[in-house]
Amino acid sequence: MSTATTHDEHHDHGAPSGLMRWITTTNHKDIGTLYLWFAFIMLLIGGAMAMVIRAELFQPGLQVVDPHFFNTMTTMHGLIMVFGAIMPGMVGLANWQIPLMIGAPDMALPRMNNWSFWILPFAGTMLLSTLFMEGGGPAFGWTFYAPLSTTFAPASTDFFIFAVHMLGFSSIMGSINIIATVLNMRAPGMTLMKMPLFVWTWFITAFLLIAVMPVLAGAVTMMLTDRNFGTSFFSAAGGGDPVLFQHVFWFFGHPEVYIMILPAFGVISEIIPTFARKKLFGYSSMVYATASIAFLSFIVYAHHMFTTGMPVAGELYFMYATIMIAVPTAVKVFNWTATMWKGSMTFETPMLWAIAFVFLFTIGGFTGLMMGIAPADMQYHDTYFIVAHFHYVLVTGALFAMIGAFYYWMPKWSGHMVSERLGKIHFWWSVISVNVLFFPQHFIGLAGMPRRIPDYSLQFADWNMVSSLGGFAFGLAQVFFLFIIIKTIRGGKAATSQVWEGAHGLEWTVPSPAPYHTFETAPEVR
């Protein structure tokens, strides 16, 4: 392992400044910051689209937008949140934290790290540009099922396809970097089973990404050739099958949902021990549970297709395999709870987000179990119930963990403590409004309201209005969050190195804010 680090032209002198610093940077902290800002901007853009959706659904009937634009909004909202907000946000956390947590001077392949990021703004531009094209943007849902996305899709779909190619390329390079960093850059003594759980979860996530992003690239490539070059992948007339699309897509799509949530598990596993002032309960079982979830994610994907039609043996297999995921996930929830048990707990802002995560993610997990049961899923499929389910795991799951991570690590990044008062206002505002937003969607879903529909039957009117009000409040809360972020960057109480009384780990041994270069001489880990 390295004991010293060399630099070509030492960065701090003669390095580009201003905008060029950010464009050409090879520093993991700079790149992490870029990722996080990109993710936040995308969160606001995707959130604005969600506001359009909730405004249209505020009342039955068509009043705000026309149906095609409504469908464009649901599609783009999903794509931007998944590929623009959650995934890059998690990669931003990885870039900032992994080298700090394993005692590495930087990521293993710093130039490629820059490229992984700088593809994203171009891909995002390409994706958003489809909104302004003739025929409108993609309107077939974020899952872009054929033949809606092939035979019946607008011309802008080809731009969407290439945007997905670029996003996948970026993710694959980012993941390769994380694997090489974790395997090759750890400080002496930092054995695999001593690594912080956030590093472990990202390490496993990186394998998932490398395995499935190329399959997504394959799926969109098949779409491209079916649309433009006369191939028959998704056309029964030529011997293909539209259902083939769903198989290829969900082979990517199911691991994808764990790609978005495993790093969140890692964040929560860092925050809870700090504020419970106890070591994480069941560290090794957490590692094994994460690996089991990752493995299972590859062999359960067709539970997204119970109503598509498949042999009964297939339905049964995918049902049982799906329900099995509850076991390792429950191990995690149990371990978080057991970590808090008899801990001397305090409730600083990051801890509030983490506890909310444990509660609310578990609700999303339970509704997932309900839909994993094939005969019951026939009722829930494509209703607002599934919308409520995946927003509980993605918003109160992945997004809450990322916001918690911000409150937890921001003092280390900026050198300023985040205002506890503002943080708590942000927390309570968000946690109440998000439940007003999504909890009623369970009811209207069970009552039969379909998803991706701009108009609905009168019986769903009340809860839709409640949901929309919650949505507007939640959206506004994230604008307030922007204010908190900027305020903290500009000033605040100076943070100590350790920041939190109960914090352990290498990142808390360097000063706050973390210097531009850290661990140039590898620390000794006992």
Place this chain on the structure above:
Amino acid sequence: MSSSNGGYYLPAPSHWPIVGSLGMFLLLFGFASYLHGSTSLIMIAGAAIIIVMLFGWFGTVINESLAGKYNNQVDVSFRMGMAWFIFSEVMFFAAFFGALFYARMYSVPWLGGASNNVMTNELLWPTFEAIWPTNGPAAVGGEYHPMGAWGIPAINTLILLSSGVTVTWAHWGLKKDDRTQLILGLMATVALGFLFLGLQAYEYHHAYTEMNLKLSTGMYGTTFFMLTGFHGLHVTLGATMLFVILIRSMKGHFTEEHHFAFEAVAWYWHFVDVVWLGLFVFVYWLV
């Protein structure tokens, strides 16, 4: 701080990634525009920028390598990067092999009435018989001849397998510092690679002009051309990289111990080779 030995090399800020991003954006945006009737100039500009980027970026890496800036730890990072990149390529091909198997195992038999799909066949495609190869119940693309396995494809298999041997022989030459063996081995490998491509091009031409076998010939034409086509693209890339390694070898680059670039390209070449074996068995042979 700037000690030059024993440390992990961290590169200075670089403008090549942003150039690459811009090139990639223009190439793909231009391609999509071109598909919808726009000029092809944007696409060509994007491709040109990417080529400039590749020369610039790899040039930088080669200079750093020659300057001895990469220690063993950096070398390990590179190895992991290349290995996992190849794995991602394997998964890309897996998607297309998956489509082939799905068509052969499920969609075609189902259209012919297998499993519980009797009525699909009776009502929609009563005359369709499920056999492979097929261009589907609507006979998309019309009458065609399927591609046999024992002409050019078998010769191409021998060519690629031999090229795997020659590249290993070249590697042995490099390791015992026998430059002649290294260069001859690489020349043979590059020649075999391009010979493969030439024969493949001839086969495609034959398919299009004599056999009415096209990309649009139903599921058979689709899987045949997409799988062999993407493989051909990878052979082109691999042979080009081997050619670069050949030039570098002639310039005296690489040492007996330190020659990661050579090994990375050799791995890639073996990967392309293995994919071909899968193609030969499942696309050409077992029909």
